Amino acid sequence: MTTFKERIKADISEAMKARDELRLSTLRMVLSAIQNAEVAGDEAIVLSDDQALAVLRAEAKKRAESAQIYADAGRTDAATxxxxxxxxxxxxxxxxxxxxxxxxxxxxxxxNAAAAGATGGKAMGAVVKAVRERVGSGADGQKIAALVKSALG
Incomplete structure (x- = not known):
């Protein structure tokens, strides 16, 4: 089974062969972000696939935010x-x-938290943690926190 990083490298080669400049530059940026995350901190590490996906989510979020800022500023070419x-x-x-x-x-x-006796704001951390464990990487942390906050009142 190939790792996520190996898959990115293989797709970079395919994008080069297909002369797909947008995909090539984007995948190079993604690989660079993963490598930067690996060497950040005191010791170099090898990111797991889940950690690499977290880096990818952050990069996608940056792109979406940048696109919105460019669109608001009237720079449709950059937003596109x-x-x-x-x-x-x-x-x-x-x-x-x-x-x-x-x-x-x-x-x-x-x-479950209410059954255990935790309610209101005091249960927020425990509930968010439990939801994140069940959801995994399937939902944004801010979305989870907002839903928990509204459910707890």
């Missing part, structure tokens, strides 16, 4: 490029869970 890069990155990300599925899990975990 950022959206295209974001689309290339998102092709490597697993499908995100729907809001309804996450809301169901949040409701279950809030009920």
């Amino acid at each position: 490029k950022e959206r295209a890069e974001c689309a290339v990155i998102e092709a490597y990300l697993p499908a995100a869970m729907s809001d309804d599925d996450v809301a169901k899990i949040v409701a279950e975990e809030v009920a």
